[in-house]
Amino acid sequence: MSKISTHPFEDDTLDDKLSEECAVFGVFGSSEAHLLTALGLHALQHRGQEATGMVTFDGNQFHAKRGLGHVSENFNASSMQMDELAGHAAIGHNRYSTTGQSEIRNIQPFLTELAFGEFAIAHNGNLTNAERVRRSLVDTGSLFQSTTDTEAIIHLVARSRRSKPEERIKEALLQIEGAYALVALIDDMLIGVRDPLGVRPLILGKINHSYLLTSETCALDIIGASYIRDIDPGEMVLIDQNGVTSLRISEIVKSRFCIFEYIYFSRPDSVIEKKSVYNARKMIGAELARESDISADLVIPVPDSGVPAALGYAQQSGIKFEFGIIRNHYVGRTFIQPSQDARSSSVMMKHNANSEIISGKDIILVDDSIVRGTTSRKIVKMMREAGAKSVHMRIASPPTINPCFYGVDTPNKANLIAAQHSLEEIRDEIEADSLAFISIDGLYRAMGEHSRDKDTPQYCDACFTGDYPIAPSRNFISGSKNNDR
Amino acid sequence: MSKISTHPFEDDTLDDKLSEECAVFGVFGSSEAHLLTALGLHALQHRGQEATGMVTFDGNQFHAKRGLGHVSENFNASSMQMDELAGHAAIGHNRYSTTGQSEIRNIQPFLTELAFGEFAIAHNGNLTNAERVRRSLVDTGSLFQSTTDTEAIIHLVARSRRSKPEERIKEALLQIEGAYALVALIDDMLIGVRDPLGVRPLILGKINHSYLLTSETCALDIIGASYIRDIDPGEMVLIDQNGVTSLRISEIVKSRFCIFEYIYFSRPDSVIEKKSVYNARKMIGAELARESDISADLVIPVPDSGVPAALGYAQQSGIKFEFGIIRNHYVGRTFIQPSQDARSSSVMMKHNANSEIISGKDIILVDDSIVRGTTSRKIVKMMREAGAKSVHMRIASPPTINPCFYGVDTPNKANLIAAQHSLEEIRDEIEADSLAFISIDGLYRAMGEHSRDKDTPQYCDACFTGDYPIAPSRNFISGSKNNDR
Amino acid sequence: MSKISTHPFEDDTLDDKLSEECAVFGVFGSSEAHLLTALGLHALQHRGQEATGMVTFDGNQFHAKRGLGHVSENFNASSMQMDELAGHAAIGHNRYSTTGQSEIRNIQPFLTELAFGEFAIAHNGNLTNAERVRRSLVDTGSLFQSTTDTEAIIHLVARSRRSKPEERIKEALLQIEGAYALVALIDDMLIGVRDPLGVRPLILGKINHSYLLTSETCALDIIGASYIRDIDPGEMVLIDQNGVTSLRISEIVKSRFCIFEYIYFSRPDSVIEKKSVYNARKMIGAELARESDISADLVIPVPDSGVPAALGYAQQSGIKFEFGIIRNHYVGRTFIQPSQDARSSSVMMKHNANSEIISGKDIILVDDSIVRGTTSRKIVKMMREAGAKSVHMRIASPPTINPCFYGVDTPNKANLIAAQHSLEEIRDEIEADSLAFISIDGLYRAMGEHSRDKDTPQYCDACFTGDYPIAPSRNFISGSKNNDR
Amino acid sequence: MSKISTHPFEDDTLDDKLSEECAVFGVFGSSEAHLLTALGLHALQHRGQEATGMVTFDGNQFHAKRGLGHVSENFNASSMQMDELAGHAAIGHNRYSTTGQSEIRNIQPFLTELAFGEFAIAHNGNLTNAERVRRSLVDTGSLFQSTTDTEAIIHLVARSRRSKPEERIKEALLQIEGAYALVALIDDMLIGVRDPLGVRPLILGKINHSYLLTSETCALDIIGASYIRDIDPGEMVLIDQNGVTSLRISEIVKSRFCIFEYIYFSRPDSVIEKKSVYNARKMIGAELARESDISADLVIPVPDSGVPAALGYAQQSGIKFEFGIIRNHYVGRTFIQPSQDARSSSVMMKHNANSEIISGKDIILVDDSIVRGTTSRKIVKMMREAGAKSVHMRIASPPTINPCFYGVDTPNKANLIAAQHSLEEIRDEIEADSLAFISIDGLYRAMGEHSRDKDTPQYCDACFTGDYPIAPSRNFISGSKNNDR
Numbered sequence A, B, C, D: 001m002s003k004i005s006t007h008p009f010e011d012d013t014l015d016d017k018l019s020e021e022c023a024v025f026g027v028f029g030s031s032e033a034h035l036l037t038a039l040g041l042h043a044l045q046h047r048g049q050e051a052t053g054m055v056t057f058d059g060n061q062f063h064a065k066r067g068l069g070h071v072s073e074n075f076n077a078s079s080m081q082m083d084e085l086a087g088h089a090a091i092g093h094n095r096y097s098t099t100g101q102s103e104i105r106n107i108q109p110f111l112t113e114l115a116f117g118e119f120a121i122a123h124n125g126n127l128t129n130a131e132r133v134r135r136s137l138v139d140t141g142s143l144f145q146s147t148t149d150t151e152a153i154i155h156l157v158a159r160s161r162r163s164k165p166e167e168r169i170k171e172a173l174l175q176i177e178g179a180y181a182l183v184a185l186i187d188d189m190l191i192g193v194r195d196p197l198g199v200r201p202l203i204l205g206k207i208n209h210s211y212l213l214t215s216e217t218c219a220l221d222i223i224g225a226s227y228i229r230d231i232d233p234g235e236m237v238l239i240d241q242n243g244v245t246s247l248r249i250s251e252i253v254k255s256r257f258c259i260f261e262y263i264y265f266s267r268p269d270s271v272i273e274k275k276s277v278y279n280a281r282k283m284i285g286a287e288l289a290r291e292s293d294i295s296a297d298l299v300i301p302v303p304d305s306g307v308p309a310a311l312g313y314a315q316q317s318g319i320k321f322e323f324g325i326i327r328n329h330y331v332g333r334t335f336i337q338p339s340q341d342a343r344s345s346s347v348m349m350k351h352n353a354n355s356e357i358i359s360g361k362d363i364i365l366v367d368d369s370i371v372r373g374t375t376s377r378k379i380v381k382m383m384r385e386a387g388a389k390s391v392h393m394r395i396a397s398p399p400t401i402n403p404c405f406y407g408v409d410t411p412n413k414a415n416l417i418a419a420q421h422s423l424e425e426i427r428d429e430i431e432a433d434s435l436a437f438i439s440i441d442g443l444y445r446a447m448g449e450h451s452r453d454k455d456t457p458q459y460c461d462a463c464f465t466g467d468y469p470i471a472p473s474r475n476f477i478s479g480s481k482n483n484d485r
Helices: A011-016 A033-043 A130-139 A150-159 A165-174 A260-265 A277-292 A307-317 A374-385 A423-430 A440-446 A474-483 B011-016 B033-043 B130-139 B150-159 B165-174 B260-265 B277-292 B307-317 B374-385 B423-430 B440-446 B474-483 C011-016 C033-043 C130-139 C150-159 C165-174 C260-265 C277-292 C307-317 C374-385 C423-430 C440-446 C474-483 D011-016 D033-043 D130-139 D150-159 D165-174 D260-265 D277-292 D307-317 D374-385 D423-430 D440-446 D474-483
Strands: A022-028 A051-057 A062-068 A089-095 A110-114 A117-127 A178-186 A189-194 A203-207 A210-214 A226-230 A235-240 A243-248 A298-301 A325-327 A351-353 A362-367 A390-395 A434-437 B022-028 B051-057 B062-068 B089-095 B110-114 B117-127 B178-186 B189-194 B203-207 B210-214 B226-230 B235-240 B243-248 B298-301 B325-327 B351-353 B362-367 B390-395 B434-437 C022-028 C051-057 C062-068 C089-095 C110-114 C117-127 C178-186 C189-194 C203-207 C210-214 C226-230 C235-240 C243-248 C298-301 C325-327 C351-353 C362-367 C390-395 C434-437 D022-028 D051-057 D062-068 D089-095 D110-114 D117-127 D178-186 D189-194 D203-207 D210-214 D226-230 D235-240 D243-248 D298-301 D325-327 D351-353 D362-367 D390-395 D434-437
Touching (some): A011 A374, A022 A033, A022 A178, A022 A189, A033 A051, A051 A117, A089 A178, A117 A150, A130 A150, A165 A189, A210 A235, A277 A307, A277 A434, A298 A307, A351 A374, A423 A434, B011 B374, B022 B117, B022 B235, B033 B051, B033 B089, B033 B210, B051 B117, B062 B117, B117 B130, B117 B150, B130 B150, B165 B235, B189 B210, B210 B235, B260 B277, B277 B434, B307 B362, B325 B374, B374 B423, B423 B434, C022 C033, C022 C178, C022 C189, C033 C051, C051 C117, C062 C117, C089 C178, C110 C150, C130 C150, C165 C189, C165 C235, C189 C210, C260 C277, C277 C307, C277 C434, C307 C362, C325 C374, C374 C423, C423 C434, D022 D033, D022 D117, D022 D178, D022 D189, D022 D235, D033 D051, D033 D089, D062 D117, D089 D117, D089 D178, D110 D150, D117 D150, D150 D165, D165 D189, D165 D235, D277 D307, D277 D390, D277 D440, D298 D307, D325 D374, D362 D374, D374 D423
Parallel strands (some): A298 A362, A362 A390, A390 A434, B298 B362, B362 B390, B390 B434, C298 C362, C362 C390, D298 D362, D362 D390
Antiparallel strands (some): A110 A117, A117 A178, A189 A235, A203 A226, A235 A243, A325 A351, B022 B210, B051 B062, B051 B089, B117 B178, B203 B210, B203 B226, C022 C089, C022 C210, C051 C062, C051 C089, C110 C117, C189 C235, C203 C226, C235 C243, D022 D210, D051 D062, D051 D089, D117 D178, D178 D189, D203 D210, D235 D243
């Protein structure tokens, strides 16, 4: 789904992070598919907080509920509507928070009536030729009800002349370019598809006799399900009462999984492509220590996302690990900003210096990434005001210099500090005593690779390298805002 | 305020923690007193999540707003009402979440018209003779509008024949027993009072020419204010345009500050009576390691409250510190509970094992306290299912065996596992391989004392020892529920 | 309750009517007292639309619910809360709509705990010495929670040293001046009281073995109850399981019932003091025809309140009765006002001319009263634009020239057109061809009296004559707004 | 729009009326088109109370707002959104209240993007071949987002290969059967269409230089606009900056306007096809008196819809007209039903007998129609309990014996009392002393016709005669519920 987005908390300048744009989940064959889906979506809440939705099938009827806000606000034990959602198959979706007034009609899963019956679909990712496809469909008489790229897929499925739903979906996807992990539900089947390059994650799990599809393994854990395997790039799985059938929607090519999932997006307790996210972050931190160690008293993580890398850094370097910054987990919707006279400008809403720890110390701050640089600057300043003698910033990713076109909300290149400035300029801007990013090869080493394969890299790392595995559409680049009326 | 409370999240059995029952905050002399109070209350959100309120004075009029929910839901930049609250003096309150339907009339600060003018008051703590005082007031013609003990103070102030408001307040407080930190506002003065034993915290700060009162220093940090001093036990401070005047409402006796504020209630970045809460927790962890160390591969904190003690434990013992449990910070209102058939019973809503770390390891779990024992049992089980070879539980407080009568929500003695069972029985109940609590003397050593003074202990530790510094009222013990109709 | 009020509909200039300020209702001895009260309040909705409330007693506990809006929004079959209100005794109240933000704390019935137990009370009318009594109570230590005059009564009851509740109430009422119809509920008794002059109505009814108190008989009809009698002025009735006991709170004097109840406030299907309101209005219309008949083609009522008088006028005069004005019963909350350019200024939101009827005719318009004159002016203009040849306005009450201090919302004297202008000036202002009000003696004749008794009139007619039966308090007149902070 | 509906008030058995299912309104060329539309929809509120919507165009952008509830709740001066709707052209719609949870997606006007640009449409009426058209569209790849028949029209417009929007609309309508009055908006044009037989009304008006389209003239009156003419059956009008252009979408045939609009649906102050609705009702009452007069003391209207016919009856017969039934205009959402023990069963929520008038009299009750008969029975019983000596029921329409397929919500034939029972059986069922309906020819005489033209009647009177001018589709009759998923 293509939207320019901002965080709901306006202080701390968005925490200065990139943001994943969705989670998908699906179950087939459990008498409590709706409850499992609610739990799964709750575990995937970090991938999208604006809205959530669920479509279920009870053998006779489809049921749908979509709402703004968190999963727990929409699907909970006190909600009358959970009973109305009871079914043996379900798909669900979390949507990332966006600018402007959110609209119910854009909340997934979508449910619509096609010639073969009801069809529900939910999508994580972004289509790069969505505008062109949409225009062509409208010109020939299709009515769009949402402003999402996902809807183009549905129209293509609706127009397909194939008889079997899975063939219709395949035919539709052949006309589509981009990154996607899809879950779809028809009356007797749960369907999952991953794009040909496998940019976005999709995982198969099982509990008792039910199969599950999920963006991350942490959603398996919350229901006690076991991990079976990652869906392959270009693979479509059909899950029905006979079990799992696998089809291919494209030839097998080398996958290009999004490396930022390991750096920041995914939950640390998730395991993707058999790699622990927590361990990957620790290894990145350790590699960062090897590349750019420096003498200091303390390693301080920027909470929460910098914690595993900081711990890896501390263990590798032997420098003491301390929580020098405390995060307030209660989040304000809209920041109250007293005037400069009334309140010191260096304070932050969500982070506070643990001055007793920091005062008089040389410290290494570890964060996972720098996007705009605004939060880093505030945090360094806060550290100094708390008495730090020197502040050395270490970043557990290479400089972010390019936008993502595959479902991640990235600021304009003009707002990516590393796209505009040299290392020394950034250091100066954030007022750190020293600054280092992990190198791109260091990142690949931390991921267990010998080095980055320059011809066909092992991951999608376009945000660091500009090496886009799927050509972004001209329309899309210049006109992404038109996508959302 | 005396209420039996439950947490809003029903899984993970309340996290099995005791709960502080309120925060207070006050400012005098800033043109943006209302904004500073909103930020201060936000920083104190951990002390009460059910409701929040603010009363301000703009030189002509008092303004009040009270509402259920978090500070950021009630006081934010998009709220029209912030402008209506503009004033140069303000007090605010966060209220702890309670059972049943919450009532607006119980949300503080209270604002009422007395013979001398408007009078606003907010209270953290609990009065032990509130029922007796209330009964006597009702019998002689006072009408109570709330079910809080705080209101009794207001009636006593209203009935006082003294002319000065501060003398009326003093006269009222002399009829009251219990623990309290009060902030009050009249038209030209902010007033703060701490009970004679100083059980609950109250701190004086300053920003520019404005003075502030707050339950914790973290609320000073969020506005960039500086710490001046803790209000003394039995002290009343009068803050007006001439600055701060100090009176005594009782003779000076040895203070009995609540030791649980250091163990769990306060934010780790707060400093109370000049001691860093974070450091105190680390010292407790270190002392725990000294008292009950054991050979293991990893020290794992039970997040979030066990983290500083675990780090102290790890640093003292030299055992590797790892995040073996990941916490989901998105909280569900009401837990969805699939049946046993559909979902494994050992899984939790907010905690997930980081299996890649734990598998095959001997681990030491560090938590700050055990109240009912239910969460501990689940977490130990989760660790085993994630592959831990052995699980050793270490608790950074002595066994909790007595209820608190001074403003902390404690379960009945029957539900305090340590009040009902021996150490070995508890270990058996939670299915740990070993279990140790820090000793009461170890706790005092960690706090920097040579040992606990048995005659007049340096802290209120009644929940561990039964040594109550203020005799709980008979009425109160048997009838605390009557207090809340 | 003393509040300056405006109507919720801003076009049609408030319909230019005076407004009753409340309804009361009570039941004792029915297993469905809460349901009967909901129906009774619904039938009395015309006496107050801002808010409604109910207090019930189920033999063990009191239950209360109060809410803004109409009865049907607060008490209906789909409301979960009806079951929680189940009881065998109940009192209820409708509150008139007022300016500014309404506050829950001002919604009646009030329920409070007194020395003898719970005490609930609801009030229709207005106390003329409320401010003085309130000030004296505050000065001696009483805390007021609402801004209503009703609360003063409760404090006086609370302070009484009498033992029996009914004696306490009597003692309280002896300190009070003004007009009131009260219903009160204690644990084993329903109490009703009417002020010494009987200005406001209060009626006793019965259904099966249950007794009821109500402001009007239409609330008896909706539940199929039978009328027993009007409560006497200065009478207190105690209703318990032994039936009805009557006490006197004042000596018997000639009553002064509000004559405007017959003219406009009460529902036409109600019967007060054995007189049908509908018949009274028809008789007034007939008398008006006798006093000021004129030759015309049609008698047209200004709907809805002018209808019975117009019918009486038509039947007396023999002139044809037609609905020349159609009223839109869907009421807008806030009027949308296009600019003069976009929309003709003579049109109205709630009234529309029935042009086919009016065109080319000499018409007599009959309305019940003129307060500010603004609506009359618009309606006359509308009639002319619809083609009326001549428009003769006839008013079924004498000129309204004085404010009411007994519970009716009257504009300032400056806004009462008849207080500022002569008959001819008013006619000119509303642009009618002729204008006549019924005379004060004509009004009394229509009510079946020989003439108005000048020394002690048979009714309270102060709004027409300035002859106030209870001296309005100085404070009240000048400071009525202070009553509502 | 085809929905089985029930009234929101459950007592008084739905008032036992048929219900119109929608209103449409449109303006072109006023700088305050959005405000005029809000007022127009407010005046048309009686044609649909469930939901309302508006689409406007400001020269650059389309704006849309749709919401459940009344016009005044959605479009009012305090609504921020009115400014966002500012435009020089607008269309609006009121939707009739339906069973079950209403859905935003079904609220009109619909706004969608077609190949030629934005297209908005609103519809009053019902398509008889909607299901067949919908099925065919779905089978060839169209996605339906609503459950309304209106959407089929949009898809047909979208699929048309014509270039001009008006030609696309005409092509679409040629594939559609049924009754409709449509308003549509494109970027430079307002379009109105009436079905070939003119079953539903559509009227052209003008204010200043702006043209308006409306279902009834009362919406012209509220803005002070003048009536120009009724749109002809089978006519399409195009309104743009050059004025009004007229096209034909079908050949001219004799019109079949819905006669029930005169009997009950339209507001009495509206004028349709140059006939005053009020006068038509009075003429029907007079004819009814001629056909079935009887000696009695009083003519009593069943309010509100029976009033004009009753007045016509009284004037014709010379029997005195009195308001013997008073209606409570405050409507409860959900009826509270005490048990039989607690409340008399003969009472009603909205109607009350005016006993003082009725007692001891022979009365003639006049109502506009009987659908199920349930309310009539209750009202007759209420009259008797109020003391009526005899009750003669006279009905100002012929017996309703057939469902409507053209946009009126009719109960199943099984629930139409006159379809199931003889006149004498109905009289017996409602317990009247006598009962008469106007004859079908009497009705036509009252409408100014010599008699009903049996071959091609002057009106659609299918509900009385079964003579359907448009053949109802097989699908539609058996499967109307399928239309609404």
